[in-house]
Amino acid sequence: MxxxxxxxxxxxxxxxxxxxxxxxxxxxxxxxxxxxxxxxxxxxxxxxxxxxxxxxxxxxxxxxxxxxxxxxxxxxxxxxxxxxxxxxxxxxxxxxxxxxxxxxxxxxxxxxxxxxxxxxxxxxxxxxxxxxxxxxxxxxxxxxxxxxxxxxxxxxxxxxxxxxxxxxxxxxxxxxxxxxxxxxxxxxxxxxxxxxxxxxxxxxxxxxxxxxxxxxxxxxxxxSSRAELQGEVARVEGGRDAARMAEAESLRRLERDIHDGPQQRLVRLTMDLGRAKKQVADDPERAAETLDAALAQARETVAELRSLSRGIAPPLLVDRGLAAALEEMLTQSSVPVTSRIEVPEQLPPHVETAVYFVVAEALTNVAKHSGATGATVSVVADPSGVKVRVEDDGVGGAHPAKGLGLAGLRQRLAAVDGTLEIVSPDGVGTTLVARIPA
Structure with a gap:
């Protein structure tokens, strides 16, 4: 007890x-x-x-x-x-x-x-x-x-x-x-x-x-009726705490990614522009090369900022809906993905965001840790909500206790009353199943 x-x-x-x-x-x-x-x-x-x-x-x-x-x-x-x-x-x-x-x-x-x-x-x-x-x-x-x-x-x-x-x-x-x-x-x-x-x-x-x-x-x-009420209160409090923890973790992760990526690129861009300013009068050709490098840094910074913004609130998800946002994400995956996307056009915003985040985090783990040669993504609606299933043929051994983003994913799902199941025997691959009530 x-x-x-x-x-x-x-x-x-x-x-x-x-x-x-x-x-x-x-x-x-x-x-x-x-x-x-x-x-x-x-x-x-x-x-x-x-x-x-x-x-x-x-x-x-x-x-x-x-x-x-x-x-x-x-x-x-x-x-x-x-x-x-x-x-x-x-x-x-x-x-x-x-x-x-x-x-x-x-x-x-x-x-x-x-x-x-x-x-x-x-x-x-x-x-x-x-x-x-x-x-x-x-x-x-x-x-x-x-x-x-x-x-x-x-x-x-x-x-x-x-x-x-x-x-x-x-x-x-x-x-x-x-x-x-x-x-x-x-x-x-x-x-x-x-x-x-x-x-x-x-x-x-x-x-x-x-x-x-x-x-x-x-x-x-x-x-026994009070036990169900107490359980519901505990579930709501647990979901609230999970939402707070997930939000705090997301902010820390975003701050770390900005510091390690775009911020460093912008610092280098500033230094390149300062160096090019000094080189313009003495060595125009070298100044042009420095400006080209600075332009490349600016483009990479913009691309990285767009990638980070997709993790927060992808514009395509807001503009065209969940199915279009998922299709775009799958086309950009570094691992070949076979998909089945069957979701209604209108879903609550928090459900769409949670589904998108689950698929994004699962594919990120597949690309970084599984060593898989292929993956299958299934997102289908049922009477109780949305079911997300991501399978890969990698090395397996995934567990929320090991980190890999799965602990944060479970917290984010708890915030929307969702559940997460992970089956990942060593050497067989990983199956991730998330259920999100609508």
Missing amino acids: TQTMYPDEAMATTFQPVPTARPTKPRGVRRVLVESGYSLSAFPIALVAFIVVLVDLTLGVALSIFIGGVLLIAVGVMVARGFARFERIRLRGMLGRSAPTPTYICAPRDAGFWRRQLTPLRDPQSWLDVVWSLTGLVTGTVAFAVTLAWWAGAAGGLTYWFWQRWLPENPDDTTLAELIGLGEGQRAESWLNLAIGAALLLTLPWVVRLVTTMHASLAWVLL
């Missing part, structure tokens, strides 16, 4: 849950049996939770004028946390539902006794756990009663023909078959019960699923 500091909580800490794989939902008959087991076990678990938590909190409130009363309330809250954790395990293990554990506020390790005991009382999720312990009995009772009644009715109706022989007979009794006009005697009653049992058995999966969903949905809302 990792700790995140709350700056306004006087060194209070929160414990973030470790993400787990999404559980697998049961299917078919197994699903009916599992959901039935979940519903039948809901009542006894909810009853124990209701009694323990309610009694603990009631005693705590009644004794709140004493020190021990406050401690009893804190104990009741922690007990409710335990029942909540057990219910999340049941949701994941029995129903295969995603039930993440929210972040709880916990006291720091160096906190005093009272700080550790009272911190759970300031946690909103702890009180939602208490609410679940008190209200889960209602839906748990309904789920238990309905499930038990349907199973008992189905089993009793389908087997009534067998065990009715041991029922005492009374000529004065009127059976249900007689009341609805199906006839008299055990045969008519057997057929009626058989029909009722069959009807209950056929509707059993839907009825059990209904009451199970009712109980599980209440549990999810109270026990």
Whole structure:
């Protein structure tokens, strides 16, 4: 578990849950049996939770004028946390539902006794756990009663023909078959019960699923809904931080490139022009040669500045769109590239910029580090956004930890909620897949 500091909580800490794989939902008959087991076990678990938590909190409130009363309330809250954790395990293990554990506020390790005991009382999720312990009995009772009644009715109706022989007979009794006009005697009653049992058995999966969903949905809302909200907030904060880091890295990289390239050329151009000025009167021919060299330096400087500007905001991307900008980039690649560009004409500007940057950075890495003889670039749109795939036949071994621009690329994609996957076994080549939501 990792700790995140709350700056306004006087060194209070929160414990973030470790993400787990999404559980697998049961299917078919197994699903009916599992959901039935979940519903039948809901009542006894909810009853124990209701009694323990309610009694603990009631005693705590009644004794709140004493020190021990406050401690009893804190104990009741922690007990409710335990029942909540057990219910999340049941949701994941029995129903295969995603039930993440929210972040709880916990006291720091160096906190005093009272700080550790009272911190759970300031946690909103702890009180939602208490609410679940008190209200889960209602839906748990309904789920238990309905499930038990349907199973008992189905089993009793389908087997009534067998065990009715041991029922005492009374000529004065009127059976249900007689009341609805199906006839008299055990045969008519057997057929009626058989029909009722069959009807209950056929509707059993839907009825059990209904009451199970009712109980599980209440549990999810109270026990896990805040976890998704906290995850979304963490994702947004992570994207914001990634955008800041990517922007700062881009500025540093641009400053370094300008200093190492155009700035040095401009310094040399200034020196050449100064030397030519002195040579004009004494040696015109040599002055002309110096001016020609200065003109070449100026052209190279302009070309390098244009190359740097394409990395920031290529004019072609703004003027003619993503497809045209990518086609121009691919024609200038030093490595032969086979491409497939299928993107809509209108995409959000940040998506177009991110796609362009991904392709540019990937081809730069291919040219500088892969030793590849060819590459394939695929940029296609799908319902969720844009998928970029760049493959080469180089030496492989690429990894974001090695630098190569991949770490910065991952940060830039995180800023637009994108993802980056890299498969690069040694000696086989590299496959880079980026997904950018539109």
